[in-house]
Amino acid sequence: MAATRTSGDLRLAGLTKEFDTFTAVHPMDLVIPEGSFFALLGPSGCGKTTTLRMVAGLEQPTAGRIHIGDTEITDTKAHQRNVNTVFQSYALFPHMNVLENVEFGLRRRGDKNATVKAKEALELVQLGEVAKKKPAQLSGGMQQRVALARAVVNRPDVLLLDEPLGALDLKLRRQMQIELKRIQQEVGLTFIHVTHDQEEAMTMADTIAVMNAGRIEQLGDPATLYEHPASTFVANFLGQSNLLKVTVTGPARNGEVPVTAYDTALTVAADHVPGDAKEVWLGVRPEKLRMGEHGGPNRLHGTVSDVSFTGVATQYLVRMPWGKELTVVQQNDGSGRARPGEDVTISWAAEHGFALDAAQAADAGVEEEG
């Protein structure tokens, strides 16, 4: 079992893509286990689509190797690879009906049961009844599912999804996220999903690689990336973060490191602090902060400058004495709401903070989020 699993892993070794004027992908090493749902997440222009296209064979790498299992595919052409892509624009053949589109890949390799398999694939995406229609007669969501069926039906070693839900409206997107996850579990193929939508990546993927400027910033499961971001870019790109510049004031005691921010003594869990850093960014997610003093021993005092009620939660902006605004999100649990102008205390536990090297820009990854 273990042997068959590793034989299908996708391995990128030093994969690089340079264009005339810039490097789209810096040498990248990555192993994507067979059968996993993997997401490449990053802002536009971070190199995620270029990486995907190199795996598909649509882009020639400048350097590096690509293996699927023990087979090297670096120098094979797109049509020789057992890799299929769901394109962002779907790229359905407009002159063929839905069934012919789905059969296309099977027919190219001379599959005798092409029609039967294509019909099964259409059932899988719940489109059995539109087999005879032309793509243009279908809605965007249906076209998306046809594109998925057309790729899945070939049982590729790796299935690539290039922002597959980008053109759908929010409600349909949520629906398709669940659908995609279901199909991936049903067919057990390796899915590599390229997206700039952090929520989409976190909802679907087992493992996420966060990319920035042609490099992988951090690789991990969604919870780890969210709770323990390794850089300010990841902290800001995945959800929101409050970052405070703090100075480490002493050695760890009872698993906590004492720090000060603007003359206020605070603590951070020792294993969240990188090495023997002196100056760090102390990060706390907005929903980990509490209005009042019941959040933990770390306390800051400020003035509420904005309150926005979103139904399930209330989001506050609290202005610190030194001018910075912190974002606090409180569940709508029935407790009273603070009003703008009110002086409040916010608090959090030491283990809810994470510390990042202070050499990085605090706003990395903020603008790009979208």
Next chain:
Amino acid sequence: MGVLSWIRRHLLAFAALAVLALLLVPNVVVAVFSFNDPVGKFNYNWAKFSTDAWAHPCGSPGICESLGLSLRIGVTASLVATVLGTMVALALGRYQFRGRAATNLLIFVPMATPEVVMGSSLLTLFLMLGIPSGALAILIAHIMFCVSFVVVAVKARVATLDPRLEEAAADLGATPAQTFLRVTLPLAAPGIAAGALLAFSLSFDDYIITNFNASPSSITFPMFVWGAAQRGVPVQVNVIGTVVFLAALLFVIAGQVLSNRRQRAV
């Protein structure tokens, strides 16, 4: 008041009908006079109704030979020009290569050059190369100027095609040849067909370039009509003119029906 506003509302339709009539009147006249039994050599005045010319379309000496030659040259020239032009258009539309911009520009030269200039310079060229005037010289000349029109027609179509479709075909395991035959060609087909029809009609009715490069044994239909017009136009010219017009009309209508059906299916 009601009448006035009715007219005002349908003004566009009236204008369209008037323009259409203006365009079609010459064809109607040609068709009507194909049933004439003219007095004298010229078929300009209505004498009396006759179906003689329709019964004997080849009744005038040389007319059907010239028609046959024009059809042969037209079909060959448009076929060769369509194949060449389609390849040029795909290369220009799909690939980056040295000389692409120059090709893009040069392709317009045959369309922009006055036919007199082109005809006479081709004649000089053919004389220099030792290619005798006649059907072959005419064919080469026709292919040359038809290619440009095919390129323009096909390129316009190719420009609207999503290059991702060809990538998708390759991604699904189609070899470059299969991608071309099953995806690129069917999608470019309307442009190719339009280019081919345009090439045929340009070749079929070309007079000036043809005349420069013709020999006494290679009289095309337009040359025959021109020659006949000096001495008296046989009614058969009207018959063949009418048939050609109807054939062209049929092609246009068939094309419309086909694309409408496709639109509905899409």
